[in-house]
Amino acid sequence: MSLPHLADRAGRYRAMRLIRSFEELALEWVRSGLIVGGTHPYIGQEAVAVGVCAALTADDQLTSTHRGHGHVLAKGADPGRLLAELAGRVDGLNRGRGGSMHAADFSLGILGANGIVGAGAPIAVGAAWAAQRQGRPRVVASFFGDGALNQGVLLEALNLASIWRAPVLFVCENNGYATTLPAGAAVGGSACGRAEAFGIPAETVDGMDVEAVRAAAQRLAERARAGGGPGFLECLTYRFEAHHTMERRFRLSYRTPQEVAAWRERDPLVSAAAALPPAEVASIDADVSQLLSLAAEFALASAEPDPATADDHLYASGLRPRSGAAL
Amino acid sequence: MSLPHLADRAGRYRAMRLIRSFEELALEWVRSGLIVGGTHPYIGQEAVAVGVCAALTADDQLTSTHRGHGHVLAKGADPGRLLAELAGRVDGLNRGRGGSMHAADFSLGILGANGIVGAGAPIAVGAAWAAQRQGRPRVVASFFGDGALNQGVLLEALNLASIWRAPVLFVCENNGYATTLPAGAAVGGSACGRAEAFGIPAETVDGMDVEAVRAAAQRLAERARAGGGPGFLECLTYRFEAHHTMERRFRLSYRTPQEVAAWRERDPLVSAAAALPPAEVASIDADVSQLLSLAAEFALASAEPDPATADDHLYASGLRPRSGAAL
Amino acid sequence: MTLLSYAKAMNRALADALAADPAVCVFGEDVGAGLAGLTLGLQQRFGAERVVDTPLSEQAFTSAGIGAALAGMRPVIELQIPSLLFLVFEQLANQAHKFSLMTGGQARVPLTVVVPGSGSRSGWAGQHSDHPYALFAHVGIKTLVPATPTDAYGLLSSAIADDDPVVLFAPAGALGVREDVTVPLAPVPLGVARTHRPGTDVTVLSVGHLVYQALAVAEELADEVSVEVLDPRTLYPLDRAALLASLGRTGRLVVLDDSNRFAGFAAEALAIAGEEGRLLAPPRRVTRPDGAVLPFALGLDRALQPDAAQLRDAIRAVMK
Amino acid sequence: MTLLSYAKAMNRALADALAADPAVCVFGEDVGAGLAGLTLGLQQRFGAERVVDTPLSEQAFTSAGIGAALAGMRPVIELQIPSLLFLVFEQLANQAHKFSLMTGGQARVPLTVVVPGSGSRSGWAGQHSDHPYALFAHVGIKTLVPATPTDAYGLLSSAIADDDPVVLFAPAGALGVREDVTVPLAPVPLGVARTHRPGTDVTVLSVGHLVYQALAVAEELADEVSVEVLDPRTLYPLDRAALLASLGRTGRLVVLDDSNRFAGFAAEALAIAGEEGRLLAPPRRVTRPDGAVLPFALGLDRALQPDAAQLRDAIRAVMK
Ligand SMILES: Cc1ncc(C[n+]2csc(CCOP(=O)(O)OP(=O)(O)O)c2C)c(N)n1
Ligand SMILES: Cc1ncc(C[n+]2csc(CCOP(=O)(O)OP(=O)(O)O)c2C)c(N)n1
Ligand SMILES: [Mg+2]
Numbered sequence A, B: 001m002s003l004p005h006l007a008d009r010a011g012r013y014r015a016m017r018l019i020r021s022f023e024e025l026a027l028e029w030v031r032s033g034l035i036v037g038g039t040h041p042y043i044g045q046e047a048v049a050v051g052v053c054a055a056l057t058a059d060d061q062l063t064s065t066h067r068g069h070g071h072v073l074a075k076g077a078d079p080g081r082l083l084a085e086l087a088g089r090v091d092g093l094n095r096g097r098g099g100s101m102h103a104a105d106f107s108l109g110i111l112g113a114n115g116i117v118g119a120g121a122p123i124a125v126g127a128a129w130a131a132q133r134q135g136r137p138r139v140v141a142s143f144f145g146d147g148a149l150n151q152g153v154l155l156e157a158l159n160l161a162s163i164w165r166a167p168v169l170f171v172c173e174n175n176g177y178a179t180t181l182p183a184g185a186a187v188g189g190s191a192c193g194r195a196e197a198f199g200i201p202a203e204t205v206d207g208m209d210v211e212a213v214r215a216a217a218q219r220l221a222e223r224a225r226a227g228g229g230p231g232f233l234e235c236l237t238y239r240f241e242a243h244h245t246m247e248r249r250f251r252l253s254y255r256t257p258q259e260v261a262a263w264r265e266r267d268p269l270v271s272a273a274a275a276l277p278p279a280e281v282a283s284i285d286a287d288v289s290q291l292l293s294l295a296a297e298f299a300l301a302s303a304e305p306d307p308a309t310a311d312d313h314l315y316a317s318g319l320r321p322r323s324g325a326a327l
Numbered sequence C, D: 001m002t003l004l005s006y007a008k009a010m011n012r013a014l015a016d017a018l019a020a021d022p023a024v025c026v027f028g029e030d031v032g033a034g035l036a037g038l039t040l041g042l043q044q045r046f047g048a049e050r051v052v053d054t055p056l057s058e059q060a061f062t063s064a065g066i067g068a069a070l071a072g073m074r075p076v077i078e079l080q081i082p083s084l085l086f087l088v089f090e091q092l093a094n095q096a097h098k099f100s101l102m103t104g105g106q107a108r109v110p111l112t113v114v115v116p117g118s119g120s121r122s123g124w125a126g127q128h129s130d131h132p133y134a135l136f137a138h139v140g141i142k143t144l145v146p147a148t149p150t151d152a153y154g155l156l157s158s159a160i161a162d163d164d165p166v167v168l169f170a171p172a173g174a175l176g177v178r179e180d181v182t183v184p185l186a187p188v189p190l191g192v193a194r195t196h197r198p199g200t201d202v203t204v205l206s207v208g209h210l211v212y213q214a215l216a217v218a219e220e221l222a223d224e225v226s227v228e229v230l231d232p233r234t235l236y237p238l239d240r241a242a243l244l245a246s247l248g249r250t251g252r253l254v255v256l257d258d259s260n261r262f263a264g265f266a267a268e269a270l271a272i273a274g275e276e277g278r279l280l281a282p283p284r285r286v287t288r289p290d291g292a293v294l295p296f297a298l299g300l301d302r303a304l305q306p307d308a309a310q311l312r313d314a315i316r317a318v319m320k
């Protein structure tokens, strides 16, 4: 059974709105210093996370990226706990230890954002392989960007998934750029062509259309769940904001204002909202806004971790490392 | 101008015979203990090294593999110095420092065998990129096996070569196995399909037919030399011997005797010899045999390196490392 | 008398772990054929789905091991060459090691990486002869170097049962050792050193196959000096208490360590001795040189590894 | 008065090298945009064929740098994150470092790898906050950690001119430093330490940005103790003579080192002091903990890095 909160169009619009508003709030918190270190905003790409997660069940898992808030929220993570994590508080998803780039909620099958481009894909393959062995009907979705298409380990992972027929849904969020480098200048051949070359069926969809993403993801996920092996979905999308909040400090010209404006015209929230009665949209928006107020309150109320606990959790076995202070 | 010693059929047969006989001699030397550590015999694959090198000029370069003797000899390295290297002597190509897996002759454009599968390919791309920058009409051939098709760095290298239009000739020696693992079980999709997916033109040839290999290599090399970008050549071949001489100690069953026998029927030397007058073949064989006697004499006459020089050449800048002995 | 070889002991530890726990599985190249000894016969016994022959994709299959570990498995990764650890350094140091802390304790990565045949294999040259255990200890990954068959059995068993990533080096120089096993094979706890020979004048802290060199030299010099031979077994976390206790008895330290000298394991042992020990003489290291790359020719290969003469000199130096 | 920032000094060293030698070239991500400062304006000046924006293929472009170096170029590789050094460990430790010896001196690999922003960047969490310089020193790759703008200029210049592979760490904690430059910028030879402050009681050997912490604490304690602040600048090959000379003056050692403690740089310094120095008191290390992974929350991140209070304690401990 697919995730209840994404079961219908209203739910999916709601999730997209939640991600958008969450990310806007996060931008504010970066500006005000509540979030230290900055974030990679997901704004513009919401239809991908929501469309893909709409094809997943609660037991399904995912691996995410440096630009992970959308995936984490779409799979159902608590926005208050995610916000608390970004602010480095003890009630954060990772107890304040992970921050934006490592946000995870294992109880929901969210195996973590990852700071290393491409690193999530082979982890997803291993988790999917384990599910096969354990006889679970589980699919593992692995999100990554166009830049990750050139990471060796991701390419190796495509092959492993293919020969193992592992139930992985590879989701390439092609937003046209790896930081400042255009995908066209970086990627020889095409995303889908690569996947197919490893023996993996691949489709390209409009990543600004949540329903199109969902439909394609559903096909590939069900195929994988039925033992048909991995699938690959390229979602053509765009990030409306900077690569990273820090980018604002630079004067960069890798994208023209015209290009950004043209993509903003295709805002996935606008088209998703258009399919719903305006009153329902307004009520969802109001709901989300309230939810985020509560999330912000929750995060602000949460304490900063005690420095004395800085190396807690370093070893799962409980081993305590030797301190770095003089004797 | 292509390498003079490989300019005609007789020269190519001669080179194949040299490799075959060299490898047989090396097997003897492994058995007798003159070569320590063993070798990865090239026997059966001679047509690939010779066919490809026949498409190269003296200024062209190559990167080789753990199974590298054939490549090194085909490009023109002195068999006596290669043998001395395998025996760890001071007159070896690498002064006895490299052995089988690192044999190199930079004066001939042989950038080295390599102990790490796949590692040569990106090195070839960099050398080819440099040639482009320096305005030299140079092609760099990069040999690797079917097993290397699953190394991330090699896949990354295909992409780099493609977007840089680097003059690289990628040569996949598909001998059907990576040690004991059949290529069919390891490689999702096909070798050529992968190269094409990165935007690189690719061909498969009969790797037991030196003339077919040469013709295809010539096409791709000339294209690359003319600025047309990299090419990929899959050569279907077979190793007649064990993966490594050490394998003889194990009772392995990954290849049936029937399969080995069927491929031995297609011995590339036999077909190459058939295209020449028998008298010429006999005279070449006698020549090669004498050449190898001299090579063996040369190698045996060469001294073992002085242990006091063990860390010579560690730093090209001449820095001497601190010893590991107590003060 | 049952003579158990080191290689067989590891094979048995893995077999016992596979038999005892369905979560244990193996990834590696040619593990079906058991070329490296570790997995000999295990694919036949436990199936190709648990003892998995992988393509030459060390990075992806090591990461897949991490993913499987996150999903409840206890994967054992076999790497054929010590330097393949360099190839998967990102996966081990940046992913496996960091998951627990970065997720605030949500995740554990019980992954064991085994290199059967670390250090020089005689004639395999520069890229196949590394002994990079100090790198893992520095990064903070549990690092084991068993010297004897029973320790190989016991430490590999404990590694697989451990909830953190562990790297186990089986030195090529010890793989052929055989031991007369009198008591049942049993797990050996991580982080506990072993005294192979008690002594009162000098502590020789020796790693892996060099334990045998230390014992031989200790015996040879027995009339001259009383040498205590201590084997850390686990390099990280190191049994500092055992080292300091031994130094408390002897007051003198020589470390015998087949890895590069600079910032290696021996450096750490000397640092600990300097901070916490009370030494009667300056300590000594016998190691590979700084930045060592082992040359191919056997005489050169040997010249860069610690030898008995160097150890004798070092012992005599600290006794002066 | 010209105030030169650390980031600008590196940028200028690279620009001067590109201008002086057509063999110098740059590979890296977003080097055209100059996001990390190192390459700012250089693609515009020297062209996209010499300052090359690469795809996210660190392993291949680092290896391509090796290939280009073998073909006569002097490539500079920029890596955006310190842990990307883990990703290319095979390429650096097993290929670049070994080529010269393995080919018997036929080949040289003049490759420079620069990480602008090593160590903690405050808020970048576990996978972006490493300071893994000891790994490279252990392996034997020339390892530089400049502390000041003029040293950043001088060491980067020397690295590019050197015929061996070099890794240069530019600590995030030093990138913002500005220096009043009075003499012309010039190369700084590798392997030569620098005394930032002379003293007679304690040698504080401090690495990178921590030099400033050492100087501040030395000043603060000036009435109490005379601290000599020594900066190795090159961690490997280390200027042992300078360290031993300083210890000859002071007889006491504290090492301040922002990397993991176990088998780190500080361990090597203590080992050398133990072997060759004559110490009046047990030496001390102030480092990150063993196996450190920096947590995200700023207070936790800071808690795992060496701080002034720890340094003060250490200095007082060796003075006791
Ligand atoms: C292996 C690796 N290389 C470089 C980086 C630095 N980096 C972080 S995000 C990024 C661009 C990623 O592009 P893409 O995969 O297209 O994802 P997007 O940012 O567009 O979502 C880079 C270069 C990294 N984190 N990991
Ligand atoms: C990256 C890497 N993984 C594993 C090995 C060990 N190894 C050496 S050769 C080999 C098989 C290579 O197969 P292939 O590429 O097909 O070449 P072939 O031996 O068939 O010529 C393996 C696994 C290695 N040297 N490098
Ligand atoms: Mg992108």
Ligand SMILES: [Mg+2]
Pocket (backbone or CB within 6 Å): B145, B146, B147, B173, B174, B175, B176, B177, B178, B179
């Ligand atoms: Mg093969």
